[in-house]
Amino acid sequence: MAQVEATTERIIAAQPGDVFDALADYSGTRARLLPEHFSEYEVREGGDGEGTLVHWKLQATSKRVRDCLLEVTEPTDGELVEKDRNSSMVTTWRVTPAGEGKSRVVVTTVWKGAGGIGGFFEKTFAPKGLARIYDAVLAKLAAETEK
Numbered sequence: 001m002a003q004v005e006a007t008t009e010r011i012i013a014a015q016p017g018d019v020f021d022a023l024a025d026y027s028g029t030r031a032r033l034l035p036e037h038f039s040e041y042e043v044r045e046g047g048d049g050e051g052t053l054v055h056w057k058l059q060a061t062s063k064r065v066r067d068c069l070l071e072v073t074e075p076t077d078g079e080l081v082e083k084d085r086n087s088s089m090v091t092t093w094r095v096t097p098a099g100e101g102k103s104r105v106v107v108t109t110v111w112k113g114a115g116g117i118g119g120f121f122e123k124t125f126a127p128k129g130l131a132r133i134y135d136a137v138l139a140k141l142a143a144e145t146e147k
Contacts, residue, residue: 002112003110003111003112004110004111004112005108005109005110006108006109006110006128006130006131006134007106007107007108007109007131008106008107008131008134008135008138009104009105009106009107009138010104010105010135010138010139010141010142011098011102011103011104011105012102012103012104012105012138012141012142012145012146013101013102013142013146014101014102014103014142014145014146014147015101015103016078016095016096016097016103018145019095019103019105019141019145020078020080020095020103022141022144022145023080023093023095023105023141024048024049024052024072024074024080025047025048026043026046026047026048026049026052026054026072027043027046027047027048028047029144030054032140032144033137033140033141033144034056034137034140035133035136035137035140037058037059037060037133037136038056038057038058038059039056039057039059040055040056040057041054041055041056042054042055042056044069046072049072049074049080050072050073050074051072052070052071052072053069053070053071053072054069054070054072054082055067055068055069055070056068056070058133060129060130060133061129066084066086066087066089067086068084068086068087068089069084069085069086070082070083070084070085070091071083071085078094078095078096079092079093079094079095080092080093081093087111088111088112089109089110089111090109090110090111091107091108091109092107092108092109093105093106093107094106094107094108105138105141107134107137107138109130109134
């Protein structure tokens with residue numbers, strides 16, 4: 001099984017603290033940022049960054065649905081890490097300054113992929129599909145914070 005990685009980023013015209021706070025607000029803002037690929041969103045513990053436990057289903061393709069139960073940590077300033085209890089998937093959100101009044105948001109998801117021919121296709125196509133999904137999240141994050 002090979003590690004699969006998908007990364008996307010966006011510059012947002014808002015202060016890093018405001019962008020990070022929006023991402024970390026699982027009990028409010030975060031649900032509004034999710035496109036149609038996400039369903040059954042539910043905060044089970046916490047709701048604001050570190051210590052949050054959140055559930056959703058992620059439908060990456062018409063046939064592939066992941067049932068995610070994510071533990072949220074903040075290992076460093078400006079970083080949220082979502083570790084899925086149901087799989088090897090880990091998503092890291094990094095918010096850093098990108099000039100006057102701007103933020104760079106980088107989201108990276110990694111997981112242990114399948115082996116064999118299925119793993120080849122997963123490693124080839126899954127990162128592009130997931131990047132499109134997270135591009136949509138980042139566009140909504142920009143619309144939410146660029147006010």
